[in-house]
Structure formats: structure tokens, C-alpha cells
Amino acid sequence: MPQKKSAKKSTAKRTANQGLRHITSINDLTNSEIETLFAAADRYLSELGHSAVKHRIARSAKIAAGKILATLFYEPSTRTRLSFESAALRLGGGTISSSDPATSSAAKGESLADTVRVISSYADVLVIRHPRDGAAKLASEFADIPVINGGDGAHEHPTQTLCDLFTLRREKSSLKGLNVVISGDLKGSRTVHSFVYALARFAARIEMMPGALGMELPGHVDWRLREELGQRRDGDARRDAVYVAAKKPSRAKPDVVDILYMTRFQKERWSDTQRNDYPTVDKAFLATGRYKHASVLHPLPRVGELSTELDEMPGAAYFRQAAYGVPVRMALIAALLDLEPGLSLKKFAKGFEASEYPVHVQPRELGLDCPNPNCITHDEHDGKYTTNGFYVVRPDRLRCFYCETDIEDLLSATKDGDDAFFASESAARKSGYRAHARAAE
16 A cells, blocks of 8 residues: 655645644644533623623723734625624734635736745735635645635535534533434535534434435545544434444434534536425424424524524524524634633644644545545646645545545555555556555455
């Protein structure tokens, strides 16, 4: 099997950013780090919160004086961009923003790599949203400041998951052992992908309810839940999958739903019109036995899947969830910039250790690329800045270094001491490589 190699770039590998802490995935944070961030967010709500509206930050501190947060958004955003900018201002810092690609140098064809190198000279921390999966990871390779993923394609949205988890904790007093039902577009929703990884790590029972056929969890997300995060899947992955911890019984009660997490139809990620049968949650739905005491979460915006008649119900937590974006993101900014004693993320070099795999870089001329057509590696302008790099998950399974899409059922081969992966033995022979024996299933 190929040996560990560095993710060496075709262009000069950046060295100035070595040792920086970036948040491109929820798995860049350990459980204990998440709890530390939440303790800080609780404190901000207590010290700076509104006297009558308990979920709202109403005053400002001065600990970030002289610091600047930059938001670089290639896709529309209201809550993520404004809550990050509010968070920076509430900490006493400043903000700069590029929120419309049509009026930025992206319209001239400037690469993301060049843009973030420039912004690194203007700010102290960068939040990026981009339509390409893996764009945040690419940005982190070229930035000289911490990069936070504000949503990249259908990949992940880690800070939304922090807001979701914080809301769960405030609504239900604990993150562990909850029964969470997730409904809607599970394939196209990056918020769901980050969320299920985190829920599994906090020992939740996760029940999936796709909004329509074809909207179930992507195969590589399902695989990671089962093979890396210790989940047993009951039911059909395409319809009604339930994930529970395989090695220890869950404390969650299947007949009592603690959280209903609803997502919208991701029309920007679909080329067809599969919205006709998309579910709607209303009072009648929540009146059924399992959902009577459930809190309802939604990353917003909603586009018809949540009835407005729910808004005044005690369990409707989605506007509180959006408000919690400010204290949670305040805590994350403060931690990345080392603004408070005991809150720094700098001492944690690698984050969630279970995500660590050796990296293999393979010449593109050998014919193996990321299979995700929306991966940043396939971008007209930015693809040339990426390596053809993969995490070696198993001898027959690779994971894209950028978008984390898996390639399955591969074989490894060798030629003159160099190792590579191929989809078939004939493909290996065509390139002059001799296949190793396949690993046993």
C-alpha cells in the first residue's frame, strides 16, 4: 500500500501558515473543545446578554480591539455572514466584507488562492462561503490567518453545527443521549452532514427522514458514521435509517423525540424539480405522540417546510437557534485569536484525532481524480492550485483531501518503487504499474 506522503503542491507549498488552526470541518474540533466554546458562549450570554431576551447578545466587550474579521462570501447568506460580523463587533473588533462575487475580483477570474493570500494582509481571521465542496480547505492552504468554513458546497457547515449543538444543549440541558429526527434534503444539505458527525460523537440516536427519494445521506457520510464513528445502522439507508452507538446502548428513548431538525429543499444543488412531495411540518404533525415534547430546529431560511403556525409554540427553537449564532461565533473567534486565557485553540494541533489518515498524492495523468464533480479540484480557476491528494482510509478506499468524498473498491500498484491507486488492474497495467494483491474484504 502507498506510504504516507506530504500534500506537496505543484506550485510552491505555503509555509507561513504552518501551525495555524483552521476550522473547515466539525471534525477539526474535539468534543472537549466544543464544550469549552459553549462554556464561553454561555458566559457571553450571561455577561453581555439582553435582560429580557435570554438568547440575545445586547452589549459589547473590548477584548478584540484592533482585530479584524473578513467575510468572503461567494454564495448568498444572511444569518452566517451577519452573525459572524456581529460577533466580531460584539467582541470589540472590526469587520470587512466581500459578499457579492459579481462586484469582486472573482468576476475577473481571480482564483480563490490568490484572493485569500491578499485578504491575509487585511484581516486577522477569515470566514469563507463558497459553492465548491472543499473550497475552505483550499483557502486554508494559502491563508496566513485562521480560516473558518462558512459553508462549502454540499460538504460541511461546521459553525452552523456548533449553533445547532449549542441550541440542543440550551433546550435539553445536555448533548448526550438525545433522540434526534432529521428530515428534508439530507443529500444536498451541508448543515446535515456536519450535524450527524457531531451527533454521533455525542452518543445521540439519529433517525433520518429524507424529504424525497434521492435525498438520503450521501454514501460516504453513511460509511463514516458506521465505520469511523461507531454507529450501527438500522433500517434502509435510502428511506428510514436509524443510527445508534454500536458498542454501548443509547440512553435515548425511540418513542420520544427530543429534537426535530428540519431542512429546506436545496434547490441550488438540484437540477430537477423533486420538490413536489417535500414534507411540511405543522401543528398537526407535532401533535402526534412521539413529537409532543420535541424542540424544532431549522438552520433557516425556511421555504415552506415549516408552517408559520409553529412560530409561537414553546418548542419552536429555530429563531433562538439563529440568535445563538452570535455568542457561539464570538467564542470561536476569541478562541482562534487567543483573546482570553483558557479559551485558546492554539494548543490543539490536530483537532479530532479519529479523522487522521496518511495522505497520498497521485499524479493526475494516472487517471484517478476526485469523483465529486463539484469538488474544488475540478474548478476552472482553482483546480490548478490543488494537489491530487487523498487520505488513505483503507488499502482499497481513498478520501479526497479537499471535499472528503470517498473513492471505493480501489487497488494499489507499484512501479519502480512508486505506489499508486487504480480503479482496475487493467488501468494499472496501462500505466506500467503492477498491482498489489487486493486487501481481504
